[in-house]
Amino acid sequence: MSKIKKRKEKLSIYLAKTGAEHDISKVIHLEKSIKPIEMDVSGIGATLYVKKESLKPPPPWVKLFTEHQELPENLFGNRQTVGAAFVAQLKSRLFIFTFGTGFHLVKNEAIERDFGLRVTLNSVDPDKLRSLDKASYDHNPLNSRTQSSIDLGIFDLDVDSEMDMLYAVTGASKVPIFGSQVTGRDALTLFLETNLNELKNILLEALDRYESDLPKEFEWFENIQRIKDTDIQAVLDLELDDAFSRKNFKNIWLGEPEITDWESQIGYSFDLYSKTPRHVVLQIKDLVEYFNTNNIPLESDKFKSQIIHINDNEYNSTKKWSAYRCLYAEVSVGKEQYILRNGQWYSVNIDFVQRIDKYLEELDTYAFEFPTYSHDKEEDYNDFVAKTQNNIELMDKKLTQIGSPYDKIEFCDLIRNSSEFIHIKYYRSSATLSHLFSQGSVASEAFISDSSFRKRLNEKLPNSTKLACTDTRPDPSSYRIVYAIATNRTIPQELPFFSKVTLKNAIKVLKTLNYNVSISAIKVNPELEVKKKCKPKK
Structure with missing residues (x-):
């Protein structure tokens, strides 16, 4: 008798931030879930949250056919879009598995960013990669994906260790329990034969690799990282506000966030009234003066709503940005170095800063x-x-x-x-x-x-x-x-x-x-x- 082939499951695993285990409402949109079901799983505390769904009627164009003649029931659908989040608690940490559209149940601000990517970098063979997503910060941040039909090394996939940031990696797994291939972004994605009682060992391995130092082939990954955590972004905006309040503009610049055709313009303005000055160059002191004149508080939120216009020879606005996007700032918090550029905060490894200098x-x-x-x-x-x-x-x-x-x-x-x-x-x-x-x-x-x-x-x-x-x-x-x-x-x-x-x-x-x-x-x-x-x- 032939052996029945075991079904492979796609597992998308997120790690919740520390402290979330005490209040599940910080992690899961409970209002979007039906009553949770406690699961009896070996070695872990587990709860299943299934997404609420309402039966959706077929689109209006279906009547063109159904009114013409009788057709088979549910020919055009009427099926629910199923989704679930499976929450597992292990070693005082919460892991969230999402299935179908279950990722809509997870609160983005509650998860550890780059959890899957870090686990993957510690689990993948660096010479057997298939795909990577990256972003450059050379001119403007450009996102791109490099894929290969054969196994390649990290730098064969066209990565510049000083100019690119990794977002996602897929490659051959060196960890048997993870299966033959592993993919990492915010979530760790595995495709393997398993059951619920085997999840404990998978999670223990993932947590250990998340907390481990990166191998030397990927150490440069920590040179610069985009800050995705909204809480950290808010703290850095407060640091920026503090610099504004102290009138400390030494490490704050104002400039175009992208290349512009400067030959076709006469300058920049902070509104379009006729008496408003058009500045030949962008300078932070001019924007501060505009805020003070108009009784606008020097706060990050105000920079996000303030518009900077490029003026043509007829004093018309040909392009505009938020003032926040035009800010370039460098902020130190303890030993950490952060940079605001093009409306995005980055964390910069201090050793990398020193090497460049x-x-x-x-x-x-x-x-x-x-x-x-x-x-x-x-x-x-x-x-x-x-x-x-x-x-x-x-x-x-x-x-x-x-x-x-x-x-x-x-x-x-x-x-x-x-x-x-x-x-x-x-x-x-x-x-x-x-x-x-x-x-x-x-x-x-x-x-x-x-x-x-x-x-x-x-x-x-x-x-x-x-x-x-x-x-x-x-x-x-x-x-x-x-x-x-x-x-x-x-x-x-x-x-x-x-x-x-x-x-x-x-x-x-x-x-x-x-x-x-x-x-x-x-x-x-x-x-x-x-x-x-x-x-x-x-």
């Missing part, structure tokens, strides 16, 4: 003093520098095709002494600096590695810098890449942290190619920082 300490300062930045537009400043300084050629706006016919890049803004490629950016936000650092490394790499790019670029280079033969690879050690940032802050020390990370990675690429690399701060005329415009009266 130490790396940037060795960065050369460019031995040239740029003229003071006093211009509304970067292109005007670049033109001014080229016309007033010796041995400097203008390259701004001279786009060169790279890759496809539709992809073009600005090789640099200025060339000094025929061999120093200077990239200039007025500091507005971490997003604009990320764009600057990325452009510098991409253009410089193409200059060395792509003869077709060199040929097209050579047509636009000044005579003093033209290459004798574009087919011959230039010697990068003969050139210097310069990042020049218009700001009155001390750089790189006072750059926002994420900008430091992108700068560090750009420098690493350039030095690997054997370029010389320097950084320079361009002094900004204080009058430019306070320059305002108002809509003219008609």
Whole structure:
């Protein structure tokens, strides 16, 4: 007689926060559940919560058919959407298994975020991964998923350990009790043959791996983590409010949360009334002044409701963000370091912060003093520098095709002494600096590695810098890449942290190619920082 194959079950396991075991209403939406059923399960306290469901009538379009003729009963449905949450208590912790639509019964704020991901990282073979979800914080946070039909190592799935955050991982399990494959996000997801009496050992193993240190292959996972816990977010907003109340703006910036076409605008405003100033640049002190003038409390909630407008030449709003999304702040709570960027709080490992700062300490300062930045537009400043300084050629706006016919890049803004490629950016936000650092490394790499790019670029280079033969690879050690940032802050020390990370990675690429690399701060005329415009009266 053939052996009956045991059914495999999909288990989605969440871990409740400590303390929830004393009040189940903190974890489960009891109002959405029918009367709970106590379950007799070996080794654990267990309760089953089944989601309330009401029979839903078929959609109205069904009558088109049922009124025409008699049809089989329930042809179009009328079935309930079943869901349940199975709560297990073990070692003073609550675990929640969800089935069907049972996840609607679980209160998101009550669960340990990344529980499943951490268990998975401690349970999966790092060389046998199939899928991962990640988010970058380079320009704007971008979410993406990388999948493979074969087992791959973590870095074969295109992960940058300093620029990406992991959200979910799927791979081959090294833990027999978890089955052959394990997936982790907030929930730990397993697919295996089991029964309720075997859950105790599964949960004990999961809890042990959750509380263990990560293996060295995944230690970088803890460099930066997005804060999803609403309670922690609220505490960090209070820390921000405290800094506002003390007028401590040293580690608070205001800037665009994304790359914008600054050439097509005249400035920013905090409302659209005709007498409201349009600020040439975004600065926290201007927003604070607006709040004070309008008797608006300096509180995080008010920043979330306050709108910042981009104004075009006709003083119309072409784009807008919440002021909270434009805030960049760095907050320390005890030994923990937190960063607010693009409306999202992040936790940053202090060791990671120190490694980045130490790396940037060795960065050369460019031995040239740029003229003071006093211009509304970067292109005007670049033109001014080229016309007033010796041995400097203008390259701004001279786009060169790279890759496809539709992809073009600005090789640099200025060339000094025929061999120093200077990239200039007025500091507005971490997003604009990320764009600057990325452009510098991409253009410089193409200059060395792509003869077709060199040929097209050579047509636009000044005579003093033209290459004798574009087919011959230039010697990068003969050139210097310069990042020049218009700001009155001390750089790189006072750059926002994420900008430091992108700068560090750009420098690493350039030095690997054997370029010389320097950084320079361009002094900004204080009058430019306070320059305002108002809509003219008609």
